[in-house]
Amino acid sequence: MQIEYKQRRERLMAKIGNGTAIFRSAPMAVMHNDVEYAYRQDSDFYYLTGFNEAEAVAVLAPHHEEHKFVLFVQPKDREKEVWSGYRCGVEGAKELYGADEAYPISELNEKLPQYLEKAERIYYRFGRDRHFNDTIIKHWQQLLRTYPKRGTGPVAIEDIAHVLHPMRLVKSETELSLMRKAADIAVAAHIRAMDFAKPGVYEYQVQAEIEHTFKLYGASGPAYPSIVASGANACVLHYIENNRQLQPQELLLIDAGCAYGYYNSDITRTFPVDGKFTGEQKALYEIVLTAQKQALEQVQPGNAYNLHHDTAVRVITEGLVDLGILQGDIDTLIGEEKYKPFYMHRTGHWLGLDVHDVGVYQHGEDKPQILQAGQVLTVEPGIYIVPNTEPAEGQPPIHPRWSGIGIRIEDDVLVTATGNEVLTAGVPKEIADLEG
Numbered sequence: 001m002q003i004e005y006k007q008r009r010e011r012l013m014a015k016i017g018n019g020t021a022i023f024r025s026a027p028m029a030v031m032h033n034d035v036e037y038a039y040r041q042d043s044d045f046y047y048l049t050g051f052n053e054a055e056a057v058a059v060l061a062p063h064h065e066e067h068k069f070v071l072f073v074q075p076k077d078r079e080k081e082v083w084s085g086y087r088c089g090v091e092g093a094k095e096l097y098g099a100d101e102a103y104p105i106s107e108l109n110e111k112l113p114q115y116l117e118k119a120e121r122i123y124y125r126f127g128r129d130r131h132f133n134d135t136i137i138k139h140w141q142q143l144l145r146t147y148p149k150r151g152t153g154p155v156a157i158e159d160i161a162h163v164l165h166p167m168r169l170v171k172s173e174t175e176l177s178l179m180r181k182a183a184d185i186a187v188a189a190h191i192r193a194m195d196f197a198k199p200g201v202y203e204y205q206v207q208a209e210i211e212h213t214f215k216l217y218g219a220s221g222p223a224y225p226s227i228v229a230s231g232a233n234a235c236v237l238h239y240i241e242n243n244r245q246l247q248p249q250e251l252l253l254i255d256a257g258c259a260y261g262y263y264n265s266d267i268t269r270t271f272p273v274d275g276k277f278t279g280e281q282k283a284l285y286e287i288v289l290t291a292q293k294q295a296l297e298q299v300q301p302g303n304a305y306n307l308h309h310d311t312a313v314r315v316i317t318e319g320l321v322d323l324g325i326l327q328g329d330i331d332t333l334i335g336e337e338k339y340k341p342f343y344m345h346r347t348g349h350w351l352g353l354d355v356h357d358v359g360v361y362q363h364g365e366d367k368p369q370i371l372q373a374g375q376v377l378t379v380e381p382g383i384y385i386v387p388n389t390e391p392a393e394g395q396p397p398i399h400p401r402w403s404g405i406g407i408r409i410e411d412d413v414l415v416t417a418t419g420n421e422v423l424t425a426g427v428p429k430e431i432a433d434l435e436g
Contacts, residue, residue: 013062020119169359170374189213219258227255234406268410275436287319309347380410
């Protein structure tokens with residue numbers, strides 16, 4: 001992997017020319033009082049370095065004669081390492097991570113100016129660490145004040161995301177191998193959940209089986225809080241309480257994925273708790289399944305990103321009209337977004353180092369992102385009949401038999417040179433496979 005990290009840095013440095021790029025590590029997150037969560041590095045920082053320690057800064061200075069890749073890290077400290085874990089230290093930053101030079105993080109303010117004073121601009125993404133944001137601004141302002149004496153130095157700060165994130169959007173074969181593994185583990189977890197779920201079991205017990213499977217097969221853990229939503233809970237898009245007992249004649253919606261080697265999977269399936277759809281559940285499920293299948297057909301290189309969403313919206317709107325839940329002309333209903341009380345989210349998102357991965361969806365008005373090989377996205381249409389939903393203006397009342405039904409079907413999809421590959425196809429979603 002160190003070769004790939006180096007290649008990424010070289011590609012980025014070629015793009016920024018005479019600029020200097022600065023990256024700050026993620027902060028430690030506190031669970032409560034003095035107990036910290038397991039550390040997870042900032043995705044941009046990790047993408048370029050593979051370095052997984054806090055209190056670090058990475059600098060890329062392609063114009064510097066000797067030190068083009070510099071790390072500022074926590075120094076070795078035997079006493080602190082006994083309590084909190086080993087550190088690579090300054091020497092390890094060079095030997096293990098390929099830094100041309102490394103310094104203790106305490107020397108940042110002293111050493112950083114030498115990597116900025118000949119740069120034409122600073123590339124930096126302002127984040128939640130306000131103190132570090134201020135540090136970057138102070139260095140820039142100081143260099144601006146002394147610019148007349150030198151005639152060199154950064155005259156602007158530019159968001160590095162506009163340069164780096166298009167690189168992250170297209171996955172390498174190394175990245176795809178990690179994503180396939182994350183997908184395979186999540187597939188196994190969903191299948192385990194389907195086998196385990198039955199009336200009388202609690203949502204959190206299903207969650208435990210899912211997350212046990214993640215760990216059992218080598219994932220670092222869930223990619224996000226697992227959603228295990230039975231009955232009307234499935235109408236809450238980000239439901240995470242997971243404390244209700246499963247009941248007969250209800251659906252169970254599970255939205256769960258895992259992280260493996262920093263890369264993520266994201267799968268949703270909805271199935272009957274007691275092995276048999278009711279008539280209403282089946283009718284709505286068939287619409288969502290058809291919408292997903294037709295949306296998947298639009299995930300092709302050269303197609304606009306929003307095409308699969310538009311396709312899903314049309315199928316769902318037509319289906320709701322057929323069932324009498326909506327009424328009117330299809331194009332008018334879509335144009336007026338009358339479907340939104342029942343389908344209120346987009347049909348997917350980019351996937352990678354982040355669950356909602358980086359990358360733009362639009363390049364200005366009427367200029368959608370064009371799909372290309374190597375991109376990975378989710379395709380996840382749904383229908384949610386939220387209890388006590390008031391009908392939109394001009395629409396019929398919602399019959400109680402539909403109330404509380406929530407359905408979503410989600411897969412992770414790789415755009416290939418000739419079409420697409422559904423990485424999570426191993427989880428059943430056909431009605432015949434879900435009914436026992």
